[in-house]
Amino acid sequence: MDFLPVFLNIKSRPCAVIGGGDVAARKVRLLLAAQGEVTVIAPELTKELQEQVAAGAITHLAKQHSQAPLDHYAVVVAATDDANANQQIAETAKQSNIPVNVVDNPDAGTFIMPSIIDRSPVIAAVSTGGASPVLARLIRARLESLIPAGYGRLGELTARYRERVKKAFRNSDDRRRFWDRILQGSVAERVFSGHMEEAEAVLEKELAEFSPNSGMGEVYLVGGGPGDPDLLTFRALRLMQQADVVVYDRLVAKPVLEMVRREAERIYVGKERDRHAMRQEEINELLAKLAKEGKRVVRLKGGDPFIFGRGGEEIDTLAEQGVPFQVIPGITAASGCATYSGIPLTHRDYAQSVTFVTGHLKDGSMNLNWRQLAQPHQTLVFYMGLMGLPVIVEKLIEHGVSPQMPIALVQQGTTHLQRVFTGTLENILELVEREKPKPPTLIIVGEVVQLQEKLSWYKGEKKGYQGATSPVQPGTAL
Structure with a gap:
């Protein structure tokens, strides 16, 4: 964050607005709404400010800012039409450790004025740190419609x-x-x-x-989706906001984790290949233990809890120990990454079925039913398969899949860091050697991949690469 969001109590405290124009008048209205005692320092005032002076709502000092001491004010707002004067006002206020706002120059002051949704005593404030006041107002307008009086x-x-x-x-x-x-x-x-x-x-x-059941809490297995927080379900978000504890995996995107209640305890139990923060059996017991302490526990997983998320193992333990639980499905990586890459998993002309496959089994092997996976007119999606990609390519070709079969690798799908690599079984390993994609990367194999270039619609901030299907050539930015 570039700014710390705070709410100042200025009730019955002296506040100075320096400047007498329309901008100053807007700041005066905000300070009066917060019940501050406002003094406007300016040689001349707009009609609105003159009327407020006449009504006794504000005090007017008809002086230049350099002629009026500022050291006794609780808040100072520099709202003249002179940038140099505003800078001087800000420096004077800072010397006395007085919070100062400089209109249209957030870097010069020590606080900024956000867009406000006023449902007193409920107040919501929206700020872009001065980057785009218009965007802040648009967000405020959206929130105004969502927060009834x-x-x-x-x-x-x-x-x-x-x-x-x-x-x-x-x-x-x-x-x-x-x-x-x-x-x-x-x-x-x-x-x-x-x-x-x-x-x-x-x-x-x-x-x-009301009698809180402090003896037993509940566990919520929440699918966090493939990365984009906008893909969370309403139910997932609501339960995440109620959590006492969140137990989360490595594949949970940071923006999704930030949607959890800020005061909730966070416990990381992520797993990487050959390196686990906590064994699965320990995670199962941890969830039961926390719930028995009366806590509401969110077990937050990337994608969907029941698709290669080991959610079934966890609720099996909870059921055996009599711990209440709920399962909230999420958008699985196959659906999210394929959609954001422009690859339909099924298509009447190319694939009439889709198969989800884990890239490594519980014993660390890839002893899969390759004959079944090599059947035509289907799409294969490999989870956690990047390290085993050479074996996948070898076994599919060995069991009759054409070396020219299209394949796509989707790295950090649905996020602004998404990268998409496409090629064929014949050339994908050379492309991987050149581009070096990193986990989490999803693998999609099938004729539908050839539609990616035509149907691609999502462009992340970090550009991805698309390898040609044949022959291998330098990737093209998506």
């Missing part, structure tokens, strides 16, 4: 009950579970529909009857 009334209601809930539930996790139930249940719905008396009656009933 009732959230303000809901915030006021919960504020009245906050101390009672703290006394009723000494444990912070119990309090959070209570509020989760209130804020996502019938109380909230009644508030949003304007039935405040009914909402308060239901809240009173919940407070009297």
Whole structure:
């Protein structure tokens, strides 16, 4: 982050806005909305500011900024139309350790003014760090439509009950579970529909009857998808936001992990070839142990938990030990990576079936049914197969697949770092030697790969490469 998001309490505190134009007037409105005591320092004022002075809402010092001391203000906003003057104001404020905002120059000040969604006491702020105020306003407009005015009334209601809930539930996790139930249940719905008396009656009933099950928590096996956080399901996101603990794998993309509740404990149990942070049996027992401590545990996996994610082994242990669990499917890597690469896994002209294959078995071998995998008119998708690619190529050709069969490698699919390499079974190893793709890379084999160049639609920030199908030649940027 380039800025630390904070909310300043300026209620009844002196605030200075230097400048008397329209921009200054907008900043004055924000400071007044936050109940600051505003002084405008400028030789002349707009009509709006003059009216506020006449109404006693603000104070006016008809001076140049250099003639007015700033050391007693809680916040200073430099809003003149002179960039040099704004810079001087900022330096003066910094010398007194006063927070200062410089309009249209975020680097010169110590804080910036975000776009605000006001549902007091609920406040949401959106900022692009000054990179694009227009984008911040567009995001704010989107959020305005998603956050009804009732959230303000809901915030006021919960504020009245906050101390009672703290006394009723000494444990912070119990309090959070209570509020989760209130804020996502019938109380909230009644508030949003304007039935405040009914909402308060239901809240009173919940407070009297709620008994958190501190003896047993629950495990949520969540499919984190192939990498793009926009591909998470609504249910996955909701449960991730309720987690006490998240147990996550190596293939979970960082942007997806960041969607988990910020206060949740994070436990990494990722596995790499021949190097495991924790054995699978230990992971199974860890999930059960955490749930038995009364915690809500998100087991976050890349892709889908039930497709080469060993989710079945984990819930088998949970079921044996009587631990409640839910499974939330995710978009598996085969679907996500193929789609973002422009490769349809099935097509009436090329493939009437698709087979998902793991690139290495539990014993580390690749003892697969190669005769079945070599059948025509199908698409093969190999997970975790990059290290074993020479064996895959050798065995497919040995069992009758044409050396000219198209093949694609998709590295970090669906993310902005996605790279796609295409070739044939005959030349793909030479392409790999040249381009050196790295895990996680998905392998797609089949006639459908020849559609990739025509149907490719997604362009990540880091350009990928496409090898020619024959003969081998330098890759072409996608």
